[in-house]
Amino acid sequence: MTTGSTWTAESAFDLSDEQRDLKEMTARLARERHAPNVAEWERQRSSLPDDERLRLGEVGLLGICLPEEYGGGGRPLLDGLIAIEELGKVSMQGAMPVFEAATGPARVIDLLGTEEQRARILPPVARGEKTIAVSISEPDAGSAATDMSTRARIDGDEIVINGAKRWCTGAGHSEQYLVYCRMGDELGAAGIGAVLVDRDTPGLSFGPREIQMGWAGVHHADMFFDDARVPIENLIIEKGGFKQLFTVFSIERLGNSTCSLALAQAALDRTAAYVQERRQFGKEIIEFQTMQTQLADMLVQVEAARLLIYRAARHAGTGTPVPIEASVAKCFANETSKRVTDLAIQMHGGYGFSAEYEVERLHRDSHGWAIAGGTPTMQRMRIASEYLGRRFDQRS
């Protein structure tokens, strides 16, 4: 059953032929290689198999936004987001590696690392041999990230790390971690820098895998640093660079927004088909006016989220978004995704509650994106602060 229309807000952005081809190619790959396996991956709580991750590298999706000289495609952020959406509509397993490589910590290395670090670290990411996760949150430092207490001290040609991290997406599974640490005695943001740590570094250990509401294929676990030593070459940002780190983090916020958008769009697509198939009282349920208005509400929110994301991505080009635009997009897309996927369950009736129809998975996963990368509440604070040009101290 088709929706009867191919209209979408992306038409307002005049995608290039290259971007349309990318969208089509990615959608086909997700449909053919991921869709048949999603239910099993979910049951097994498994991430994307290694051979499929390598394939994403081969077709250029992992390196899409990384520089060409390091094996990437050198394409704008919007292209990365187009790919993430197409993969995310089918599975979080497929979207996650591209989310990490095109919008996650690899972009920090790309934009803030040295020439030597880019040349060493980025090519394996673009090929799909290594994933880099980001490790900021701690048991006592979530929204208040600058309260982090994990310490990194320079000792000759090594950095020694001590502390504990929590909720890192990919913990125990990713090959490398960009770990935000306190690198001096300065309080708050001033003492924070970032170090790249290999998974098999002596002194780094992982707690048991977390059981969570959604993101079944994604590994989360506590990370413990006990005199973990890494070479000084892995110092990515020295203390004092927190503002730079968080400016680049706006890229990840748009990747996050796009995963929310993908879930909402998938819920809309599935619901549009379902309400034209399901019959009650002798007619298709879409013939009831309430169903029409609910479907329209879903569409309005999905399209508005896409416009906000595309605007921020367009302005970012191959660099970083304007922070307020990224926060506005994230706040709206996260909440849209939760609302739209919830409506999808309701409009599917009992089938919406069944795992077989998968809309319940979309809803569960949407909650994760609305916490990761800073909650919508914290985005609202950032939005008010940027809009007014004022800083609001949350502590006093």
Ligand SMILES: Cc1cc2nc3c(=O)[nH]c(=O)nc-3n(C[C@H](O)[C@H](O)[C@H](O)COP(=O)(O)OP(=O)(O)OC[C@H]3O[C@@H](n4cnc5c(N)ncnc54)[C@H](O)[C@@H]3O)c2cc1C
């Ligand atoms: C699926 C998932 C993936 C994640 N991935 C990563 C990752 O890869 N790397 C990483 O480092 N972290 C990751 N996180 C952690 C995430 O960034 C934090 O969970 C998030 O920032 C919130 O922190 P918290 O859980 O400690 O909640 P808290 O900060 O304790 O917040 C609890 C509630 O209080 C509200 N609140 C807090 N401060 C204020 C305030 N000043 N004013 C008003 N309300 C406030 C919050 O909005 C929230 O509703 C992930 C989390 C999830 C769920």
